Amino acid sequence: MAPILIPLGGGLLSFIFYRKGFSISLLASIVGISLRTDGPSLLMLLMTGVTSITITLYAAGYFSFRIASPSKPGRHERQLQFFWPLWMILLGSLNGLFLAGDIFNIYVTLELIGLSAVALSALSAKPSSQIAAFRYLLVSLLGSLSYLLGIAFLYKTYALLDLDMLRLVPPMKGAHTAFALMSVGLMLKTALFPMHFWLPPAHANALAPVSAILSALVVKASFYLLFRFWFDIFNDLVTPGALFVIGLLGTGAVFWGSIQALRQHRMKLLIAYSTVAQLGYLFIAFPLTQIQEKLYWLPVICMAMGHGFAKTAMFMASGAIFLHVKHDRINELTGVRAYLPVTVFAYTIAGVNLMGLPPSGGFIAKWMLIYAAFEMHKWWWGIVIMLGSLLAAAYVYRVVSKLYVMPPDTIIIEKKAHSMLLEWPPLFLAILSLILGILAPYMVSILLLSKKLVSIGGIM
Amino acid sequence: MFAGGWLLVIILLSSLIPGLIIFSLEEDRHVFRSVLNMSGALLKIILVLIMDVGILFGQSYEVRLRLLVDIELVLHADPLSALFCTLSSVLWLLTTLYAIGYLENSPNRSHFFGFFSLCVSVTTGIALAGNLITFLLFYEMLTLTTYPLIIHRGTEQALKAGSHYLIYTFSGGSIFLFSVIWLQTLTGPIDFMAGGFSPALIQAYPTQMTILFLFLFIGVGVKAALIPLHGWLPAAMIAPAPVSALLHAVAVVKAGAFGIIRIVLDVYGIKNMQSLNLLPILGFAAAATILYGSVKALQQDDLKRRLAYSTVSQVSYIALGVSMADQSAALIGGLVHLVHQGIMKITLFFCAGNLAETLGIHKVSQMKGVAKRMPLTMLAFSVGAFGMIGVPPTAGFISKWYLGIGSLESQAWWVLAVLVISSFLNALYFLPIIIKSWFQERDQPYPDEKQFDTFETHWMLLIPPLVTACIILIIGLVANSEFSPLSWVRFIVEDYLLQ
Amino acid sequence: MSSHNTYPERKNSLALPVILLTSGLFLLLSYTLLSIEQAGGLAAQVQSALPKSGAESPVTAVLLNFRGYDTLLEVMVLFLSILGAWSIGRASLPQALIKTSTIQISCVRLLIPLMILIAFYLVWQGTRFAGGAFQGGSILAAAGVLLLVSDFPKLIQIHSIHLRLGFILGPVTFILIAFYCIFTNKTFMAYPAAIVSQLLLFIEIACAISIGLTLAALFAGGRPAQESSIAQRKGSTL
Amino acid sequence: MDTALNFYILTFFDLTLITALLWLAYQSLSTDNIFKAVILFVSFGLLMALAWVRLHAPDVALAEAALGAGLTGPLFLAAYRRMEKLQKKERRLERNDEQENDEQS
Amino acid sequence: MITTLIYSVTGIALFCMGFTALILCSHLLRKILAINFMASGVFLLLITTAYSPDPALLDPVPQAMVLTGIVVSVSTTALALVLACRVQETTGSAVFKRLLPFRKNKGQKD
Structure with a gap:
């Protein structure tokens, strides 16, 4: 597949070029499509970039490890063969999504992301993963269609597709419907409780690098859009009641996801449910976002980045453990520390980030959210966030406590070659997620930088 | 930032x-590993x-790292942090030496010493924290x-004890975080400063401030x-002896006590505390x-558990002293107990560890006649125990x-009564150990003698x-000299009472 | 045999609430629709920019020029579907959909060139009137499907590398031309005015070929048999 | 007069067309027979192409006829055939071997 | 105006019909069909925004969007069909009990 990979990967990675603001359209008119970049999208690109490099390294290690110890000859070669192009397209379309400045363009990019994510999650040959992938595909299509219907209504109302133009239009009849349809579509793709049902099986049954990609990047992409629509583009349409409902759903996600995570017997399912819970926080941020504050993006971006890094690290670590132990049943993971110390350490640090302990990105986010909750006299959201952190601590502890036990009869499994690439990328990401709080000033400066760069090309 | 801040x-x-x-x-x-450990400790x-x-000469040390407008990490050294910092670094050196000997030939030493060093860094961080956020960071x-x-x-x-520990401390930590943020929405960013925030705030939000204090108090009270x-503390006794020594004498418990001191003196300030009653x-x-x-300690037969309950009781002397912060003598007594209790308790734990490691003795009832086998250890133990009871001229007496x-x-007669009763109880649970070990004959073989x-x-x-036992005696004897903890604490207290 | 055709849906307890829900949705959406005052649309803008676009049909102009980036991504979606299909499973042609006979084969032999001709005509005249890469491509695909179901013996022996090159032909041409524009016009996908119509035609032809191949391969439903045998050989040597 | 007549004829045509469309969609989705459903879908696609022509969208009409009906239909049929074949194999296996059931769960 | 209206209402009706079927039907192929009908509905709605009795005022942008949409929907359908076959192949069944897998597929398989 290399002949396809090289031009395609090259072509798609070239999306990164757009950062310099090449205009896509020939004519500087509103018919054209424009790519835009600003602080939040730059940060999301940054996160995608860092995560993707690490995932790529890890995937290289992962597949060579699997191929070196074949259980079914040919299977892993096939997976490897298709993993790279799919992953490259996914990466390219993610970057494309963060740069998109046109709602229909976003639809096509969403489809690209959805299809490549589905194909990736179907790579694992397990029957359960096929079912999960099919369900994922249906949900993804349903979400896109709902979004497209929203576009139809929006176009009927305004005859505009450009995001920056849409930001300026006054609210009109029909816009609310369009906005609701688009939001529901995106929420479905972001797996907001109770529309999360497809996520845990799809994420838990995929190959380890794929789970990392899905959890860290794919759901974040649609969340990013959702947040942008709600607070950046269509802020006039947002009502306090809607925000409250979103917050409630987020609360539901936090509790339901955490409790389900506590009930799982498999490590990967636990991590997948914790994604549901962590996404809940992102939605609790909705009623706590004060648009008049300049930095309203900061808590969600911090949370998304921190969670992205940490979750990637966790899935990678669980993958490494799975490759060595051949299962991921939590109760039988004792003694792993003896031969995978770095992995276990990475998992622990990533867990610390999920709990939101300082100085992780999650801490900064939770701090800002609770602070906002008090300032807006909605302190109950603060309590929800704190309880959620405690639950997170509980499910992280469930795994970590097993990993740190060293029964006297631990059999030391010999480390195999390629382990470097399996062990160090997760540690890198875990540490990054831990010190994200310290990097917050830089994130702030990037966010502020945005205001100077808004919208390149398109409208003149 | 001052140039000295990098220190x-x-x-x-x-x-x-x-x-x-x-x-x-x-x-x-x-x-x-040993060389690295010891040189790090000495350097520190x-x-x-x-x-x-x-x-002492009035130099000011401070480093600031601004994360966001209202989140700032501050390292700041004042006399109070110097007190805690010195205590933890001296005891770290001794504990490291002890741990190297104690864990000889046991597995996972890299792991152990790694976390051990991190733990001390974090404790130092707690000592040097310049505001509540930084304190919270190191506390978690x-x-x-x-x-x-x-x-x-x-x-x-051990796992069960660990999960107990986590449940307690994370719950406490969450409440702490919650109330720190709440406090900050009311007061804005606040640094630790003698006198605390402005009394105007107390007038503005009296109820909220009271509730907040209780929350903060619970938050640090857990540790x-x-x-x-x-509940977590006696359970955590399952850890190896150097860990218990460190937990009880320096790190966790003291971090909590130190937190109480900081909140009362530097966040709320004595005046505000008084006006809120x-x-x-x-x-x-x-x-x-x-x-x-004290009562619970009396009931324990397991030596380390008895010491653990004794810690529960002794650490609260610090809080007791702080609760009478308007009286300089009481405040001095409370603060100096931070140091004294640390040194005395670590001595006791060292000795308990020695007994367990050398003779396999874990229970008080097995201790008959051990002083003949291990006279030096029991000597140190006795000094520590007398210190706890408060016999002159030990540090505990001071x-x-x-x-x-x-x-x-302050005419708080009930406090005096508490002091007397607790000293009596202390004597009740320590003296039998001393009597048993020195004056009774051994009637059974040692469980596991090396x-x-x-x-x-x-x-x-x-x-x-032995070193810590000597220190107990020295700082008791020369308490009035210029370099004793007592005079340092006086130096601190002057600062606060000036406010 | 016909019994296999039927999959009667079971009675579903959710049926009533779901139908109520969707009816409500229908009423709501229709009501909104009635209340919308429709905006003017972008016809005028497109018309004014049309002369510079290199295409006479406004739809083609929008598709390939003004919103060419969307179309590029759309071609990628198509490519992705074949990539996904190949990654999921091996091809298994539903054989004997039509009984292969000599009459059929000669018919096919006649039809195929005709279809290819029609396809390219559609592509070519797509710049002026209805039609274009997708329509032409699908005619090509239909030809491919016809070949597949007629069980042409040589078809099986097409090496997968040729197929793969065929799939990427469209997107790669598109991307390359878009990049070429960076050198001439300093902007991605801003075609130089002098040769814009030629470039568009070039893109359309390349895309049509890729689309046709891709759709025909999708009909086959998976990667060719030799694809997996290569992997297996690799696996056994490693 | 002429335009009015034209209008009525067109509206009548429109109404017939959408009735047919909706009826086909309903039938396709509610029939028990999957094969029939697919055939109905193809005819739906062809009528849809007619609707596109009616709405002055010849490009879309061509695409719908070629892609929507011309290719999606065969795709469905091919998939349907393959699934049926698998189903038959499955049944044969089921008859021979009960263990096959365990893997499903 | 009336033309636009009846066609767009038809589009919405198709969308809702497909949505109902997507949730209620359990056979995979029918789910894919349902998705296709939904897509047709949306396209119909989009095209009606472009419609004008006067050919000079026809808006080409929605038409281009629908063209893109049709290709996307064919691609997704093709992938979904392949995946459906694969599901049948590996699990032996092409029928989901329902779209929402409450208490299903959470087994502790490796």
Whole structure:
């Protein structure tokens, strides 16, 4: 597949070029499509970039490890063969999504992301993963269609597709419907409780690098859009009641996801449910976002980045453990520390980030959210966030406590070659997620930088 | 930022970097690890002493790292932090020496010493924290770094103790975080400063401030093991002896007590505490804990558990002293107990560890006649125990004396009664041990005896308790000299009472 | 045999609430629709920019020029579907959909060139009137499907590398030309005015070929048999 | 007069067309027979192309006829055939071997 | 105007019909069909925004969007069909009990 990979990967990675603001359209008119970049999208690109490099390294290690110890000859070669192009397209379309400045363009990019994510999650040959992938595909299509219907209504109302133009239009009849349809579509793709049902099986049954990609990047992409629509583009349409409902759903996600995570017997399912819970926080941020504050993006971006890094690290670590132990049943993971110390350490640090302990990105986010909750006299959201952190601590502890036990009869499994690439990328990401709080000033400066760069090309 | 500010960072790094290096060491690099550990500890002591001298001469140390507009990490050295910092660095040196001897030939030493060093860095961080956020940061990190130490043995029981510990401390931590943020929405960013925030705020939000204090108090009270939040401490006794020594004497418990001091003196300020009428609440909680801990200690047969309950009781003397913060004598007594209790308790734990390691003795009832086998260890133990009871001329006497004077000055007769009763209880649970070991004949073989050539036990296990025992006597005897903890505490208290 | 055709849906307890829900949705959406005052649309803008676009049909102009980036991504979606299909499973042609006979084969032999001709005509005249890469491509695909179901013996022996090159032909041409524009016009996908119509035609032809191949391959439903045998050989040597 | 008549004829045509469309969609989705459903879908696609022509969208009409009906239909049929074949194999296996059931769960 | 209206209402009706079927039907192929009908509905709605009795005022942008949409929907359908076959192949069944897998597929398989 290399002949396809090289031009395609090259072509798609070239999306990164757009950062310099090449205009896509020939004519500087509103018919054209424009790519835009600003602080939040730059940060999301940054996160995608860092995560993707690490995932790529890890995937290289992962597949060579699997191929070196074949259980079914040919299977892993096939997976490897298709993993790279799919992953490259996914990466390219993610970057494309963060740069998109046109709602229909976003639809096509969403489809690209959805299809490549589905194909990736179907790579694992397990029957359960096929079912999960099919369900994922249906949900993804349903979400896109709902979004497209929203576009139809929006176009009927305004005859505009450009995001920056849409930001300026006054609210009109029909816009609310369009906005609701688009939001529901995106929420479905972001797996907001109770529309999360497809996520845990799809994420838990995929190959380890794929789970990392899905959890860290794919759901974040649609969340990013959702947040942008709600607070950046269509802020006039947002009502306090809607925000409250979103917050409630987020609360539901936090509790339901955490409790389900506590009930799982498999490590990967636990991590997948914790994604549901962590996404809940992102939605609790909705009623706590004060648009008049300049930095309203900061808590969600911090949370998304921190969670992205940490979750990637966790899935990678669980993958490494799975490759060595051949299962991921939590109760039988004792003694792993003896031969995978770095992995276990990475998992622990990533867990610390999920709990939101300082100085992780999650801490900064939770701090800002609770602070906002008090300032807006909605302190109950603060309590929800704190309880959620405690639950997170509980499910992280469930795994970590097993990993740190060293029964006297631990059999030391010999480390195999390629382990470097399996062990160090997760540690890198875990540490990054831990010190994200310290990097917050830089994130702030990037966010502020945005205001100077808004919208390149398109409208003149 | 002052040029001296970097000293604080270096102090933190002096144990952090050895810790990180130790993590990556192979298990059998025994010598290198020990050298690294000891040199880190020595370096830290030297740096801390330099800082102390600087503070004495009025030098100010501060580093700031601004994360966001309202989130700022501040390292700041004032006399109070110097006190805690010096205590932890001196005791770290001794504990490291002890731990090297104690864990000889046991598995996972890299892991252990790595977390051990991190734990000390974090404790120093707590000492040097310049505002509540930084304090919170290190406070939560302390939980994380001590947890692996508690479950170091990896047994079912250790895990259970560990999960107890986490449940308590994380709940406390959450409440703490919650209330810190709440406080900050009311007061804006606040640094630790003698006198606390402006009294105008108290007038503006009296109820919220009272509730907040209770929340904060619960948050730090978990680590300070105030009843009913003390449940984790006796359970955590499952950890290896150096860990218990460190947990009880320096790190966790003291972090909680230190937190109480900071909140009362530097966040709320004595005047605000008085106007909110909160000091008696603190006093009652402390008194109840003192009595409860002593009674429970009396009932324990397991030596380490008895010591643990004794810690529950003794740490609350600090809170008791702080609760009478308007009287300089009481405040002096409370603060100086931070140091005295640390040194005395670590001595006791060292000795208990020696008994367990050398003779296999874990229970009080097995201790008949051990002083003949291990005279030096039991000598140190006796000094520590007398200190706890408050017999002159030990350090413990000094603290209790000042506390007593304070209670007389503030005419809080019930405090005096608590002091007397608890000293009596202390005597009740320590004296039998001393009598048994020195004056009774051995009637059964030792459960698990090991022989050593020159001394009664390994020299590395013997030196630390002897040194600390000497310190107990010295700081008791020369309490009035210029370099004793007592005069340092006076130096601190002057500062606060000037406000 | 016909019994296999039927999959009667079971009675579903959710049926009533779901139908109520969707009816509500229908009423709501229709009501909104009635209340919308429709905006003017972009016809005028497109018309004014049309002369510079290199295409006479406004739809083609929008598709390939003004919103060419969307179309590029759309071609990628198509490529992705074949990539996904190949990654999921091996091809298994539903054989004997039509009984292969000599009459059929000669018919096919006649039809195929005709279809290819029609396809390219559609592509070519797509710049002026209805039609274009997708319509032409699908005619090509229909030809491919016809070949597949007629069981042409040589078809099986097409090496997968040729197929793969065929799939990427469209997107790669598109991307390359878009990049070429960076050198001439300093902007991605801003075609130089002098040769814009030629470039568009070039893109359309390349895309049509890729689309046709891709759709025909999708009909086959998976990667060719030799694809997996290569992998297996690799696996056994490693 | 002429335009009015034209209008009525067109509206009548429109109404017939959408009735047919909706009826086909309903039938396709509610019939028990999958094969029939697919055939109905193809005819739906062809009528849809007619609707596109009616709405002055010849490009879309061509695409719908070629892609929507011309290719999606065969795709469905091919998939349907393959699934049916698998189903038959499955049944044969089921008859021979009960263990096959365990893997499903 | 009336033309636009009846066609767009038809589009919405198709969308809702497909949505109902997507949730209620359990056979995979029918789910894919349902998705296709939904897509047709949306396209119909989009095209009606472009419609004008006067050919000069026809808006080409929605038409281009629908063209893109049709290709996307064919691609997704093709992938979905392949995946459906694969599901049948590996699990032996092409029928989901329902779209929402409450208490299903959470087994502790490796």
